[in-house]
Amino acid sequence: MKLTIRTAQALLKNKNQLFFAAILLSLTLLSPCFSLAQQPAAQAQKDSEIIAIIGAKIVPVTGPVIESGSILIKNGRIADLGAKVSIPANARVIEAKGLTAYPGMIDSYSWLGLEEISGVRATVDNRETGRINPQVKAIEALRYDSMHIPIARANGIVAAVVAPSGGLISGQSTLVKLDGWTNREMVVKESLAMMIELPAIRRSRGGFSGFGRQQPQVTTEKTLDELRQVFKKARMYEKRREAARQNILLPLPDFDEASQSLLPVVKGELPVIFSVHADKDILQTIKFVQEEKIKAIFYGVEQGFKVAKEIKEAGIPCLMVSLYSLPPVWEDGYDALFLNPVILNQAGVKIAFSSSSASAAKDLPYQAAKAAAFGLKPEEALKAVTIYPAEIFGVDKLMGSLEPGKLANIVLADGDLLELGTKIQKVFIEGREVSLENRYTELLEKFEQRDKKE
């Protein structure tokens, strides 16, 4: 009751939001283009269907390229692949001459399904208020019929990390495949990692615009101290609960939402994805991770190139922030963000690229190519959007490469997967051919009709 009153008050307070919600709702109801493309592709096709893709160039990513070969799909998985594969008579044959088969790509950090129109708050769900929110879960808000998902899918992306952001502990990210009738149908890993955001690098740029804009900022050192306390509290909480479980005379500790939600983290079961940026902060965070004995992945890592050796020694994989940003430190050079993945990769750090976006999630392949333009080997660039993220997130037995036994997440492209002009012809997710229709294609078709009539 209390909650409903509060919600109603909040709604009344912000008539603007209500207005936009109404607009959105009416758009959803009235405009067929809003809903059609968002249909997942599960469709009529049965999972038991046997599909044979024949005559394609095959890039398995983990093995040598096959110039012309076939892939056999059974029960949603790759049953066989190679230059010579025996095709059962009942298989649906897809002639793929002139096309190249790749494993579907994995976006290692996105807001897909949590953000529709970034400027309209009613459609944004990726940022909870407050600083410490380990209890919130991306999967529970994920809009499975987001207009951005079919667009990403049509660019060859088959799975994505969807992450909450903001504050210090932003919540729990999820790993989903980009197909399903509901949010739960999309799940690959419901709770992938706890998202923790350490302070950004203070930007001070050259030129007049840089003056007088510096704001006092909390240091990473202080923030890590705060985290130590939060983790310690969670451990104590668990100890007291355990003690109470053993001894009926001891009272249960007061329920503590943050501590309760952090238990899998302090027990080392759930990894933490740290947004960490400056070289010194990265070193401090490595120390923190080792002292706290937690599983960690880094995200952002803009100055990782300065401490690549230390990151490698710590064995922490790195998710690249979108390369569509300027280096936070001018002195690092205009190309610092482009060279960063190159240097980390050469140092032996496991890297993966991310869109760091919802509306630009489709650009994941171009993120990888951008690093390739600055010296990352094209094969490594491809791995950093396929097998490397799969390994980082512990799903490499399921996806990330074309190998017998893995899920049939396959993309057929008319050229290099990471190239700007390449058109994706077919996408299979777990053996189902998914629709490549999306908001772009539908609106185009609709207005092509107008031009044809006139």
Place this chain on the structure above:
Amino acid sequence: MTRKLKKTGLIISLSFLILFLLSATWLLAGGDLLIKNATILTVTGDVIPRGDVLVVNGLIKQIGQNLAAPAGVRIIEANGRYLMPGIIDTHTHIALSGTNEGTDAVTPEVTMAEVVNADDTSIFTALSGGVTMVHTMHGSANVIGGTNVVLKLKWGKPSEQLIVKEAYPTLKFALGENVKQSSGTLLPGRPQRYPATRMGANALIRSELLQARDYMAAWDRYEQLKKSKNPPANLLPPRKDLRLETLADLLRGKLVARCHAYVATEMLEFLNLSREFGFKIGAFEHAWEAYKITNELKAAGVGISVFIDSWAYKMEAAEGIAYNAAYCTKKGLLVSINSDSGERIRRLFNEAGKAVKYGLTRDEALKLITINAAKQLGVDHLVGSIEVGKQADLALFSQHPMSAYTRCEMTIIEGEVYFDREALLKERAAASTKKGDLS
């Protein structure tokens, strides 16, 4: 005492003279260069698989094979890498020390040429992506903004030397959500600025232009009376109004409108206003729904300056499809791709490259950031393609500029090198070995 003063005065004026002469030589002479063995993407003509470009005094003197460099002229060995015309960004806000005079809904009296900031590091950032020219504009906070300015990105030169005087003089208009101020939160006690609707925005433009007409008429009447045989004794000129003066220039055809607009309706209605008042529209900016009204835009002869796919950041950008630029190009509109960002500007070539996925050829895509942009700014007789006689604004790329794997290697304006990746890397290496040496 006075003699001493005179002497100092003389010295000061002499040094000023020397400084003036020095800067004057800058003004006069462009650079000389010979670029050898490049894959030349001329844009307006055929691709030359392996050719040389000779630049004399900042102009392209000769294009051909096995050209010889005059004595002392720097030779750049392209080694088969791709040479294209310098990239032109038709909509940015870089290199300015102010963007929005947003306190009033109508401010045509402000001019961006007066706030050019040649020290903005965005200039270097843009050069690192092969950009040589920008149309740097008043913001979209108000319905009628200020006059814009076209700059060449001559990093290190004083502001006046960046301004391209030959370009169309343009005036910024803006419609839709920004001018309605619908995204911001209203502060308590602060009234909502008029206009708060698209109706209001149009009505405001109409009434401002009607006022400008009256203003012109008042001046005409004054001039007529002044010239008459017996002017009245108490004849006074009308009061000068800089705001209306600028709008009168628009009506006289001395200024071209550049209108920030997203949805189809507001573009169609702005076309109606332009017919009603007889002013010229240079292009619609952003124009996310242009694909819905290609016939109307084509008939009006109005082009668009758009993003390739940056969308869904506002309600009015929620039907912005990545096919827009390619589709409108195929329907015969003049299309350019802009950055509107100090970051996106350095990968404008990647943005244009995406148009290939949505239906254009690489050659067509390349035009979106070169000759088409030059046409929209009225400088296609000077830049935008590699042709003999044009200014030597050039960019050298490691691979085809429309490929995702390419990198800008060198950016040249009027024969002078403003960005050179190889030289930069050498400097960087030298600096890292000298670390800590403050002398």
